[in-house]
Amino acid sequence: MxxxxxxxxxxxxxxxxxxxxxxxxxxxxxxxxxxxxxxxxxxxxxxxxxxxxxxxxxxxxxxxxxxxxxxxxxxxxxxxxxxxxxxxxxxxxxxxxxxxxxxxxxxxxxxxxxxxxxxxxxxxxxxxxxxxxxxxxxxxxxxxxxxxxxxxxxxxxxxxxxxxxxxxxxxxxxxxxxxxxxxxxxxxxxxxxxxxxxxxxxxxxxxxxxxxxxGHIAANPRDRRGPVDALGPLAAPVRLERTEDVPNDRLHLAFRLPVDETPEFDAASLALDALGGLASSRLVRRLVRREQIALGVHATAWGFVDGVSLGFVVLDVVPEADTAAVEAAVLEELERFAVDGPTEAELDAALAQAERSWLSMLASQEERADALSSYALLHGDPGRVNTHLDRLRAVTPEQVRDAAATWLRPDSRAVVAYLAAGEKEEVA
The missing domain is CATH 3.30.830.10 (Metalloenzyme, LuxS/M16 peptidase-like)
Structure with a gap:
């Protein structure tokens, strides 16, 4: 409803x-x-x-x-x-x-x-x-x-x-x-x-x-730039490493995503939630709880309108752990997810979290006003605040799997690694 x-x-x-x-x-x-x-x-x-x-x-x-x-x-x-x-x-x-x-x-x-x-x-x-x-x-x-x-x-x-x-x-x-x-x-x-x-x-x-x-402010009509050409996934992995005085190694695995407010973006966003955006996500279960090689995992999708969006997974590595092994484990889970897709429980949890977040946001008068302005300016329809959850619920497990297989492939990753001073890793 x-x-x-x-x-x-x-x-x-x-x-x-x-x-x-x-x-x-x-x-x-x-x-x-x-x-x-x-x-x-x-x-x-x-x-x-x-x-x-x-x-x-x-x-x-x-x-x-x-x-x-x-x-x-x-x-x-x-x-x-x-x-x-x-x-x-x-x-x-x-x-x-x-x-x-x-x-x-x-x-x-x-x-x-x-x-x-x-x-x-x-x-x-x-x-x-x-x-x-x-x-x-x-x-x-x-x-x-x-x-x-x-x-x-x-x-x-x-x-x-x-x-x-x-x-x-x-x-x-x-x-x-x-x-x-x-x-x-x-x-x-x-x-x-x-x-x-x-x-x-x-x-x-x-x-x-x-x-x-x-009403007295003068109109200033002019041609405004439309969206640039859409960007697809990265064709090959790219990497940037920095060695700094930080508490522990931190990995950012980032991916290009489809533009915001499309079924493809919604599916990719749910995939990231299932992978690492929830306390029950598979990367949290494996790396933080079971293998205890990551201090924390965070995954999210940011919707943009100019031809592409951004998704990323951030991992804080346990100081004694092998940072390369942490990254390799993430890649394993990405490959598995692209083949199998989310389980019913994972998709239900991702949808439940999205619904809680959305309803909590709209319950605030200030945040609801912000969402109305956002939809009006960027998408031409402020009424989408009322239909966002219906669009999200319409996403199928197959769409989530396909979005991961297209946009969250290991070969499409950009890795930004911040390494604690005195350490250096080699990743093929």
């Missing part, structure tokens, strides 16, 4: 897509905005710009002083933040319903008139903030650059997903005020944006309020 969260959608004359989902259970409203710009939209020499704007958007706009966005909404009891990813940038706040118009006014001012405040001083300041973030989250953390290495190993040079959202500090240093103004003008436009209201608001009131505050 499909879920039935109310979903209402309308497009304003300037191209802005608006989604309203009433929920009177608490007297709050979540305002969630997705802009169709992430690191995949950046060009060589201009990486890190999407993430930079996540910071610049809080540094003031035409009528709002630097830092005032946070201060004004937190004074009303609001919660707010922003994130950047490969496919989008999003801005979100949950406020008491009486503060919704303040939130809309603040958002409209920065989405429509940010560049009034983007000057050399603000650019320099936020460049320094991003550099410090990179030092703390990437450079000074054990395994901190591992995923950056995964992206660069799985996706070819020049591909939209080859570089991380943090971008290149050299590119940011080289950026002028004119460069960042041009990037904002290119991507921050009504026809490239979704505004979602989820919470204690009537449908027509929600549409009217968004039009009141965002």
């Amino acid at each position: 499909p879920l039935d969260y109310p979903v209402h959608e309308r497009t304003l004359p300037n191209g802005l897509r608006v989604v309203v989902s009433p929920d009177p259970s608490v007297p709050n409203v979540t305002l969630n905005i997705w802009v169709g710009v992430g690191s995949r939209h950046e060009t060589p020499g201009r990486t890190g710009f999407a993430h930079l704007f996540e910071h610049l958007m809080f540094q003031g706009s035409r009528s709002v002083a630097s830092g005032e966005h946070f201060e004004a909404l937190m004074a009303q009891g609001g919660r707010l933040n922003a994130t950047t990813w490969f496919d989008r940038t999003n801005y979100f706040e949950t406020v008491p319903k009486g503060a919704l118009e303040l939130a809309l006014w603040l958002e409209a001012d920065r989405h429509g008139h940010l560049l009034d405040a983007v000057n050399q001083a603000n650019l320099d300041n936020q460049r320094d903030v991003v550099k410090e973030e990179k030092r703390q989250r990437y450079d000074n953390q054990p395994y901190g650059n591992a995923l950056t290495d995964v992206y660069a190993t799985v996706f070819p040079e020049g591909h939209p997903y080859h570089h991380p959202t943090i971008g290149s500090m050299e590119d940011l240093d080289a950026a002028s005020v004119e460069d960042v103004h041009a990037f904002f003008t290119e991507h921050y436009a009504p026809d490239n944006t979704v505004v979602t209201l989820c919470g204690d608001i009537e449908v027509e009131d929600g549409f009217a309020l968004v039009e009141r505050y965002f």
